[in-house]
Amino acid sequence: MSQVRTRFAPSPTGYLHIGSLRTALFNYLYAKKNNGQFLLRIEDTDQARLVPGAQENLIKILKLFGLVFDNYEPMVQSTRTKIYQEFAKKLVDENKAYHCFCSSERLDDLRKTQSEAKQVPKYDGHCRNLSPEEVATKLKAGEKAVIRFKMPENKTVEMHDEVYGDIKVKTEDLDDFVLLKSDNFPTYHLANIIDDHEMEISHVIRADEWLPSLPKHILLYEAFGWQAPTFVHLPLLLNPDRSKLSKRQGDVAVEDFVKKGYLKEAILNYVALLGWNPKDEREFFTLEELVANFSLEHINKTGAIFDIQKLNWFNASYIRENKSPEILAQAFSFLPENLSDEQKHKIFKLFSSRLDNLSQLAEVASFVWDLVDYDKAMLIFKKSDLEKTKTGLNISLAFLNDLAEDKWTEETLRQDLNNLLAKNNLTAGDVFWPIRVALSGQDKSPSPTEILEVLGKEESLKRIKLAIDKLNS
RNA sequence: GGUCCCUUCGUCUAGUGGCUAGGACGCUAGGUUCUCAUCCUAGUAACAGGGGUUCAAUUCCCCUAGGGACUACCA
Numbered sequence: 121m122s123q124v125r126t127r128f129a130p131s132p133t134g135y136l137h138i139g140s141l142r143t144a145l146f147n148y149l150y151a152k153k154n155n156g157q158f159l160l161r162i163e164d165t166d167q168a169r170l171v172p173g174a175q176e177n178l179i180k181i182l183k184l185f186g187l188v189f190d191n192y193e194p195m196v197q198s199t200r201t202k203i204y205q206e207f208a209k210k211l212v213d214e215n216k217a218y219h220c221f222c223s224s225e226r227l228d229d230l231r232k233t234q235s236e237a238k239q240v241p242k243y244d245g246h247c248r249n250l251s252p253e254e255v256a257t258k259l260k261a262g263e264k265a266v267i268r269f270k271m272p273e274n275k276t277v278e279m280h281d282e283v284y285g286d287i288k289v290k291t292e293d294l295d296d297f298v299l300l301k302s303d304n305f306p307t308y309h310l311a312n313i314i315d316d317h318e319m320e321i322s323h324v325i326r327a328d329e330w331l332p333s334l335p336k337h338i339l340l341y342e343a344f345g346w347q348a349p350t351f352v353h354l355p356l357l358l359n360p361d362r363s364k365l366s367k368r369q370g371d372v373a374v375e376d377f378v379k380k381g382y383l384k385e386a387i388l389n390y391v392a393l394l395g396w397n398p399k400d401e402r403e404f405f406t407l408e409e410l411v412a413n414f415s416l417e418h419i420n421k422t423g424a425i426f427d428i429q430k431l432n433w434f435n436a437s438y439i440r441e442n443k444s445p446e447i448l449a450q451a452f453s454f455l456p457e458n459l460s461d462e463q464k465h466k467i468f469k470l471f472s473s474r475l476d477n478l479s480q481l482a483e484v485a486s487f488v489w490d491l492v493d494y495d496k497a498m499l500i501f502k503k504s505d506l507e508k509t510k511t512g513l514n515i516s517l518a519f520l521n522d523l524a525e526d527k528w529t530e531e532t533l534r535q536d537l538n539n540l541l542a543k544n545n546l547t548a549g550d551v552f553w554p555i556r557v558a559l560s561g562q563d564k565s566p567s568p569t570e571i572l573e574v575l576g577k578e579e580s581l582k583r584i585k586l587a588i589d590k591l592n593s
Numbered sequence: 594g595g596u597c598c599c600u601u602c603g604u605c606u607a608g609u610g611g612c613u614a615g616g617a618c619g620c621u622a623g624g625u626u627c628u629c630a631u632c633c634u635a636g637u638a639a640c641a642g643g644g645g646u647u648c649a650a651u652u653c654c655c656c657u658a659g660g661g662a663c664u665a666c667c668a
Contacts, residue, residue, distance in 0.1 A: 133667090165667090166668065228665095241595090284599090289596070290596090294596085308667075309668095327662095330662095332664075355599085363660095401607080421598075423599075423661065427604050433619085440631070473632095474630045501627065547627080548626085548627040549627050556629095565629065566628095567628085
């Protein structure tokens, strides 16, 4: 069996769509699973939609996610226009394609008329039967032309897809689609077939939205006399309303997820399980484990809603269990720069079980460096009262004030305070609760002894005094 | 409108003729004797509908309904 070669072929039109990331991942997984090659190709044939820097950005993100491609330099379609033109010319010479001089205005009108008459919008073959002489004259006169594929008549195209099975389409339902645009750049269809052929791609793994184009591609392979690769169409990623996943309904740019503090491991893990399953009940996979377990047979047919809640769960779990080597650096970037590394470590440890994504750290831990004012009523636990709270706070303050700096650790603080409240006939609600509120200004927080340690003696005493003042005022 | 594709809990999914239809997320409740989170336990909830085929259909076939993609000199 010949070598497996897959490719990821994005258009450099901006950010990397999360659905594209999944497509890239599946291509990578299949190639690596079969000791094959994973190649990158840049499809930049639409000059109008080019975004400067997008290509570099794409490559950077792919690399970040560990999806390394095996060609040192990607194939870039815009550098290959001559080749596409020659192949288009060849098809014209063989009477499998033809020059079309119709203006876009005429085409627009045609479409409009057709749809108003409830007909199927389709090219009417206006230029299909121009004589070679007429074409030569028009070309010589400098008239703009595109090259269209001459759709065979009365033929049934039979196709096979690894996920969707056998599909048949009649050529009468297909259009004389454009191969070469009037700016001499190829359309997707032409460039795609030529490049996949020349790159010796064995498996085309791409999103389901391409399935309707498959007959065109099959026909092109036939026209060139080339062997078509194996096709694998992936179910779409969907918005909550089941439409194709789009920008309008939330984040879709991989960059944005990264910026918000989603770990690449979590994103990859989650996205791998959309439209594919390992056939057992395992949910956590590293990239290597995905490679080992990947199989085309376990790809689904139904579109999958991109569920942010489940991504959050994966991400929270990766954060909690510290599964990513780069996690600390990424986490620290959301903390104020003037904090020491030691303090950042402690803060992260304190909150790591409370985060869906790392960016939440900035908000949820903010009381550490920025205590906001709170209502003094909050200091009193629901089962306590003003007097007991005051007592609790005062004896704690006295005790903590005398505690040596080297005893200021979470464990001893917890033991000591527990002893203290027992000795004074108080409850946890009389002591721990008001200390929490005093330190955090919140009624929900990590345990007060942990906060004491993170804050340090000086700052902690200051905040407890402040709380006592509040109660006395 | 046309072509093609799809249909198991709210969501991601397992299931390929006989199961109390399983797991995960979410949600709810309880537990871990200060809150929250984590963690543990339990609960909640699905085979779109109708016909066949069969001793037996979630599973095979047909129809209906619903959803989606595509329908550009964009990819």
